[in-house]
Amino acid sequence: MRVASRLIAAQSRPTRGLRSLALLSAAALGAGYGLAFFSAPIEADQGFVQKIFYLHVPLAITTLVGFVAGGLLAAQHLRTGDRRWDVRSYVAIHVSTVFAVAALGTGSIWARASWGHWWVWQEPTLVSFLIVFLLYACYQPLRFAIVDPERQARYASVFAIVAAAFVPVNFVAVRMAQSFTHPRVLTDTGGSMPGSMRLAFVACLGAIGLLHVTLCRLELDAKRVRMRARRMAMESERAAFAAPAAAAPAPPSAAAPGVLVAGGR
């Protein structure tokens, strides 16, 4: 047991892959936001408050991509039956939900600074993002309401696929709707951004994407350690239960030790 727990303790420390990924995302975030604050020009229309754009838009894009990725991973789970895909799908959706909260929070602050309102219900972009967020907010309660792990994974995968299909449909519908106040960024003209602004935006988008991947990796590693610990605890309990039964003198009518242990449960 001592060896097992040392093994788990060693595994719970950040692995080399995770550590280098974390360092890479920290460097990318530093470079991206360095460009956003010190190289990209101050926008003429909104002024300094437009710097929120470099955080809010990459967060929103990464969130939606993460939700779609969660659906694709869930489809892979249903196709192969391998539980690892379900765990990956769960983690992608979990991290994306956290990013969605950040996108809603930063967007609301930006709206207050530029439009004078924390929220505009007439704006389809805002309301559709909120609907997508609320849809995914149901994912965890639905998942953990099911006790049987097999059924839990299967139902969660179906939900993830349906919800992921909803994301691009929603995106297209919003594009087709008339914008009220929210600007459109991903247009043919690139939202009319000058070169240095576009470079800073792409760098920030890459950095936020990398951070998403790092957080997914962190949670996956933590989950792996927890699962292994649970398995080991169950095995040690089983061994502790089986040991006295094996040590006890067998009654004359006992057929085999295995039968005795099974009957003892």
Added chain:
Amino acid sequence: MPALGLHAAWPYVAAAYVVFLVLVVAYVAIVASKITRLERRLDGRDAGHGAAGRP
């Protein structure tokens, strides 16, 4: 609405970045605390096993 000046705009910009930072730090702290709790539980198990094994 007219554009805010640097003086009026920076609290909003700072608030947006702080919201994001707090969320990420809270997320990492929750994951780390779960791992620490697991380690502590395993250490406790080790100590229990050691005490039980001692004459």
